[in-house]
Amino acid sequence: MPKKLTTILVPVISVILGLLVGAIVMLVSGYDPVEGYLALWEGIFGDVYTLGGTVRQITPYVLAGLAVAFAFRTGLFNIGVEGQLIMGWLAAAYVGYAFDLPAIIHLPLAILAAAVAGALWAFIPGLLKAKLQVHEVIVTIMMNYIALHVSNAIIKSLTDGGEKTPAIHESASLRSAFLDNLTEYSRMHYGFVIALIMVVIMWFILERTKRGFELKAVGFNQNASEYAGMNVNKNIILAMVISGAFAGLAGAMEALGTFGNVSVIGGFTGIGFDGIAVALLGANAPLGVLLGATLFGSLKFGALNMPNVGIPVEIVSIIIALVIFFVASGYIIRVFLERMSKKKEAK
Amino acid sequence: MSFLEVLYFIVPTAIFYAAPLILTAIGGVFSERSGVVNIGLEGLMVMGAFVGIVFNLTYVDTFGAWTPWISLLVAGLAAGIFSILHAVASISFRADQTVSGVAINLLGIAIALFSVKMLYDKGQTDMIKVRFPRFNIPFLEDIPLIGPMFFKDVYGTSILAIAIAIMAWFIIYKTPFGLRLRAVGEHPTAADTMGVNVTKMRYIAVIISGVLGGIGGAIYSQTISGDFGHATINGQGFMAIAAMIFGKWHPLGALGAAIFFGFAQSLSIAGSSIPYIKEIPSVYLHILPYVLTIFALAGFIGKANAPKASGQPYIKGKR
Amino acid sequence: ACGSKDDSSKGDKESKEKNFSIAMVTDLGGIDDKSFNQSAWEGIQKFGKDNALEKGNGGYEYLASKSSSDYNVNLNSLVRRDFNLIFGVGYLMEDSIKEVASQKPKTNFSIIDGKVDAPNVASILFKEQEGAFLAGVAAASVTKSNKIGFVGGIDIPVINRFHAGFVEGVKAVNPDIKVDAVYTGAFDKAELGKTTANRMYTSGVDVIFHAAGATGNGVFTEAKERKTKDANANVWVIGVDADQYKEGQVNDKTNVTLTSVMKRVDIAVQDVAKKAKEDKFPGGEILTYGLSDNGMALADSHGAITDDVMKKIDDYAKQIADGKIKVPEKVEK
């Protein structure tokens, strides 16, 4: 069996297996799987409204996934995407409402602010890793909690004890009347363009630039990289910072697109953690992340439609988890496929 | 509060807070020592917390005061079985262990919430009625200074956690099983050539992590929240991972790290009653535990090396 | 819930004229959060029963949100399912209600704990401070140590109102008592609630009022553990939002719940629904429920509060309802 075909078949089979098990769960617990999956389908592709919503849901997942994937590719595990995203969200929302500028400056500035905020938040674990060899996993976990509390405190002080910032100005918004009309107010926004651009940028950095070459080399073998004249510490920090910038942009999607402000929140958004799943679904490759986010986001968004026919959303959570599980176990699927094709050859 | 009062508050609270983390982190130690990264601890805790509460609610009339303890056992068992998924994927199916762990996290909460919905037609359970009692240890509690810190308001679960930490240390460092476990996580091929069954060792280790994570979750839900809902286990598993790394993959290190977290946490809470400190904006107290951890890591812990083979599936004959 | 599709949709059309259907979207707490979501849902169910509605299209319904980006989607789903009146629960849903309401002017909306200025939105607010005031009175009357605690979740205006009212109530009875108040910074961290309560009880506090959601579970756990260990321990908890008597159950005889500050979202929901059904939907209005209209109340203390204290409380309640006492919304620093 050609290798390319297997790479495509494995995730497809994983999805099918996941849906199959999901159907069994529904049957066993007394729901109609056909109705459930119809609702899921409708919830994703039903009409322009749901399509718009699906795209909106996918957008931050792409960026969070890129953030995790970029770190992985450079030998780092960034569990701190969540915190970086929160800081990016805050920064974008702040720039969005606090300044009054023409859109051509305002929007890019707000987006940039988010990227910078995320990058700064990731700079700390990067620095500690590079200079003191502190394990980035712990620091990023801690930085998540710090981000949550700090963001809440800043919002309160910005708004004099309030619970959310004022809405961003039109000039900083990713929303547009055009998209609103087109998708019947699905809240779809131009963030998906940014996400797509970032997919290309990540690919470009890793696969085309000198810096990407170094980042990957350092991720694989620090000793050899040092031998080859690369600055290992600088590259570790840079890897973290770029990853954080992607995460910050995911926050910008929420600030400038979906919500238009930032609120005091009680718990994590979950997007950062889901980013880990997305990145791994996509095998840490830019295009893979895009596909992984599409799958993940579509299922998540479509799931919201299931309670409308009386089926609990948790079913979809189970399905998503199973799909990831099967994708992870791709080896066994590959073995199975090889056996199948061998049998065919034998005949 | 006076200084002594602060001390009498902080020490027992730290130990109490640490109990679920200790168990779960030690679960992580077992798994990673054998070479299997277990980022699924959160999901395993969820499973334990869920099963513990459900069992407690269901069988409280049968087992009376013993219910919470039996719930721990059952929760450990359930999470142990659940962890086999991770074992199969990452050991036999050569899955990326991080992916499989993430799947465990997602699956754990999904299954638990779905089951709660099916069982109770609600998003969260009722509160349990029989909990772990806390008690004073006679005589010891009267020792000045030490008594009120360590022997007053003691939880059986804390004793259990510390006992398991010591036991884990003993098993990992003193028994043949432990020697093999560590060997398998450092250099599986070497272990294999010495006749150690790498696959079996890893399965056992992952299942132990499931059992301990489950017990940790059940301790949390039965001593702290009292019920199970979507927010019951909320990052505890990740804190346990942090404790495991902080403790350098050593059971007593993990014990110390978990207690350190507890200490930092209770310090931030005690802070709200100490004059002057009280006046600082609360956000500083809220982030204190996390900042302290980062400082501690940067200051004295420094580099920690994971078991060499962790994260890699063992494939015979591969170099 | 899933009968054959064609029937129900047909039924929808027929019954549309008669039936006035209502629905709600929860915030992240979920439908049975033992707090305002649950209370709102109870109100909706009650309204449904009173009007012979059934769960589902054309009757009554809820959708739970898993993340804050779900609010709009859920609201829209319900609009598309043709519910006449849709409630959004929680201040976090303010923006979503505002947005969807402007897009769907034909549907009526109502926001709980939030303010939205739109002709098809009725805003429901509560005078949490009034109910909390009474709790303060109760606490100050019951305390033996003259030390009282308040455990808040996140430092936001709603919780500030509980806090402020409680402090005022305590002050009204005994101005010397200082309320030991802590915001834990979270609504979902029971361990913080427990540890904070532990610290408070250890320092001599004997009554704690919590307004901290699931973090408050920890407060109950701590109190119950103390009571289990020592039956004579003088520890009380005052619950919030719903009657939290069950949460305080230590054993068949003992209970640590002194009372609860009930925010009668159910009453408000029914009130607005009724008005809407009678074509008197208070669109564009801000409805504030307090003691005077039973929007706030203290729960039955099951004997924990003596009759003469009860009398005192009733007295204050009357003065507040009559506007003789104005309870502030913010704690003065």
Add this chain to the structure above:
Amino acid sequence: MEYVIEMLDIRKQFGNFVANDNITLQLRKGEVHALLGENGAGKSTLMNVLFGLYQPEAGEIRVNGKKVKISDPNVANDLGIGMVHQHFMLVENFTVTENIILGSEPTKMGIVNIKDAAKKVQVLSEKYGLNVDPYAKIEDISVGMQQRAEILKTLYRGADILIFDEPTASLTPQEITELMQIMKRLIAEGKSIIIITHKLKEIMEVSDRVTIIRKGQGIGTVTTAETNPSQLAELMVGRQVEFKTEKTEANPKEVIFQIDNLVVTDYRNIEKVKGLNLSIRSGEIVGIAGIDGNGQSELIEAITGLRKVKSGTVKLNGQDITSLKPREITESGVGHIPQDRHKHGLVLDFPIGHNIALQTYYKAPISKGGVIDYSKISELAQKIIKEYDVRSGHGESTPARALSGGNQQKAIIGREVDRNPDLLIAALPTRGLDVGAIEFIHQRLIEQRDKGKAVLLISFELDEVMNVSDRIAVIYDGQIIDTVKPNETTEQELGLLMAGQDRQSNNGQVKEGDE
């Protein structure tokens, strides 16, 4: 004749690739049997089959005449077969004893009885003259002691048949001598040994018979006493091999590389290079002879910028390159074939093509404005792969990890030499390679010299140093204690110098620089 092991017509395939094609090997009781073949010929594979790590597709194995199926290493252990692997199978953070008892731990009430075990290890090691510290951690001890620990592992399990896979590749000459003695003692105790080595001298010295394999096929078995190195080499490679690397007289010109009073400390901050002086002229190869641990590694790391210099200067072409960054040093004209090709030489997970560009990826023509032109990397890689005969499965896109050691080494040499450095540092460039590959690499070094470059060769093997260098600098305790010409000295004399003894007999010490 009594055979303890008979491997008859063993066939082992990896996918479609036949690594062992019907090979037969018979081991007599009490003999040392050498297994000889080029890199990748299939020696390790054959031994792994015997040890139960691989299952053969065909053929049979007999132990003491009885047919057996060795399904895993446990079975091999039970049959009395022990193996010392090419890459040590030791858990680095375990003690010697822990490594030895792993898998069959003595216990007392469920607790590992380390004390007893350590005692037993001590007794065993004394019996066979294996000097080890039972309580030492593997990561702290020398390669030689690690190997002795490996041998003890097999003896502890009562092995009668010992397999050594390239045991001498990473040993110092002293350690090799010791090992030969150990093997003789083992034979005297009634053990039988199979040894894989690329060093014909060792085969001649220690073995009784030799089995030769070439490209997976058995060529035959010869009795050592009836053969000679050149015949062995020819059998193995299939053509004549020159041992004494052919080279013309050196034609050194001006000094282009100069080290003055260099002091370098190691990672524990202990001085390892103590005021070292050395100079190299263009057009000469200077070999550094010395026992491992006398400052060689620190010296190279200091020259190449991987380690900070404490004091002293390093100059190349008159330019001071002391303590510059690694890249600045390579740019100034230094090429470096590192001692550890896996740690420093290669990013094993990169394709070999990327590895070939590891020192040039950042500048034109490959990199322009921060963007890499990967077709330029391909060009370079293909050129070097062709020039240096780097063999790999899928050309430049093969992961470096999948190349054999010899081919990895060739790629590194190609990479360094292609940059045309004025000074080429070659550290243990032929470790673990077969005679053919060694010949190839030596020729490349001499070629550089003849082009007027300076070459610094560091090697633990006297043969190599004597053969290739034009001048030998002996390093001892962080200093160059003497410099000699290869044709004016003997191995014995060098040995003494390396042990720190001055050449008293020679009048007028030839100090560095006064030639």
